[in-house]
Amino acid sequence: MIPLGTPCPDFDLADPRGFRMSRADAAGKPLLVLFICNHCPFVKHIRHELAALGRLYLPKGLSIAAISSNDPVGYPDDAPDRMVTEACEAGYCFPYLFDATQSVARAFDAQCTPDIYLFDRDHRLAYRGQLDDSRPKSDIPVTGRDLRAAIDCVLSGRPIATTQLPSIGCSIKWRG
Numbered sequence: 001m002i003p004l005g006t007p008c009p010d011f012d013l014a015d016p017r018g019f020r021m022s023r024a025d026a027a028g029k030p031l032l033v034l035f036i037c038n039h040c041p042f043v044k045h046i047r048h049e050l051a052a053l054g055r056l057y058l059p060k061g062l063s064i065a066a067i068s069s070n071d072p073v074g075y076p077d078d079a080p081d082r083m084v085t086e087a088c089e090a091g092y093c094f095p096y097l098f099d100a101t102q103s104v105a106r107a108f109d110a111q112c113t114p115d116i117y118l119f120d121r122d123h124r125l126a127y128r129g130q131l132d133d134s135r136p137k138s139d140i141p142v143t144g145r146d147l148r149a150a151i152d153c154v155l156s157g158r159p160i161a162t163t164q165l166p167s168i169g170c171s172i173k174w175r176g
Contacts, residue, residue: 001109001128001129001164001166002108002109002117002125002128003125004124004125004126004127004128004162005124005125006124006125007123007124007125008023008031008033008117008119008123008124008125009023009104009107009108010022010023010107011023011033011065011067011097011099011104011107012024013065013067013095013097013098013099013104014097014098015087015095015096015097015098016080016081016083016084016096016098017084017087017096019095021065021095021097023123025063026063026065026123028121029061029062029063029121030061030062030063030118030119030120030121030126030151030154030155031062031063031064031065031118031119031123032053032057032062032063032064032065032116032117032118032119032147032151033064033065033066033067033108033116033117033118033119034050034064034065034066034067034114034115034116034117035066035067035068035069035105035108035110035112035113035114035115035116035117035172036050036066036067036068036096036113036114037068037069037070037075037078037113037170037172037173038068038077038078038082038083038086039070039075039077039078039170040113040114040169040170041136041170042112042113042114042135042136042168042169042170043113043114043169043170044136045134045135045136045142046114046131046134046142046144047086047090048090048091048142049131049132049142049143049144050066050090050092050114050131051090051091051092051093052144053144053147053148053151054091054092054093054094055091055093057151057155058093058094060155061155062151062154062155064094064095065094065095065097066092066094066095066096066097067096067097067098067099067104067105067110068083068096068097068098068099068113069099069102069104069105069110069172070113070172070173071102071173071174071175071176073175074173074175074176075173078173080098083096083098102172102174102175105172110172111167111171111172112167112168112169112170112171112172113169113170113172114131114167114169115128115167115169115172116128116129116130116131116147116167118147118150118151118154120154121154126150126153126154126160127147127150127154127160127164128164128166128167129146129147129150129164129165129166129167130146130147130164130165130166130167130168131144131146131147131167132144132145132146132147133145133146135168146164146165149161150164
C-alpha cells in the first residue's frame with residue numbers, strides 16, 4: 001500500500017455518461033478515489049453502500065471519483081457501455097470513470113477492486129483500506145464503518161487512525 005501522506009496522482013478521465021473529471025476538479029476538497037468494476041463480487045457486495053456514501057458525503061464537500069481500470073477486452077462486463085448501466089442501477093451520483101490505458105491505476109498502485117484511497121483537502125493520502133469488515137457470503141452487514149470513520153475525520157480535520165486494514169477483492173484485470 002502506498003504510504004500515508006503520499007500526494008494524489010494526477011488523473012483526467014472520461015465518464016462514459018459524457019463528462020470528465022480530473023484531480024484538479026477537486027481542488028481544495030477532500031477526494032475519495034474508488035477503484036471498482038462491474039463484475040467483481042466484492043464490488044457488487046458493497047455497491048449500494050458506495051452509492052449511499054455519495055448521497056451522504058457529496059453535499060458535505062467530499063469529491064468522489066470511481067474508476068474502472070479493468071481490461072474490457074478480456075472482461076466485457078467491465079466495458080464502458082456497461083459502466084453506464086452499472087452506474088445507473090447502483091445509484092452512483094459521482095463520476096464512474098474509465099481508465100482506458102490503465103495508467104491511472106498504475107499511478108495509484110491500485111491492486112484490486114475495490115481499492116479505496118481517501119485524500120485530505122491538500123490531496124495527501126489520509127486513508128487507504130477497506131470499506132468495512134463485510135465480505136461476500138459473510139454474515140457481517142455492509143456498513144462502511146471504516147471508510148465512514150475516515151471520511152468523518154478528514155471532513156472535520158481530526159486525525160485518522162494509522163492502523164488501516166487493506167482492501168480485499170478481485171485483482172485488477174491488466175492487459176497482457
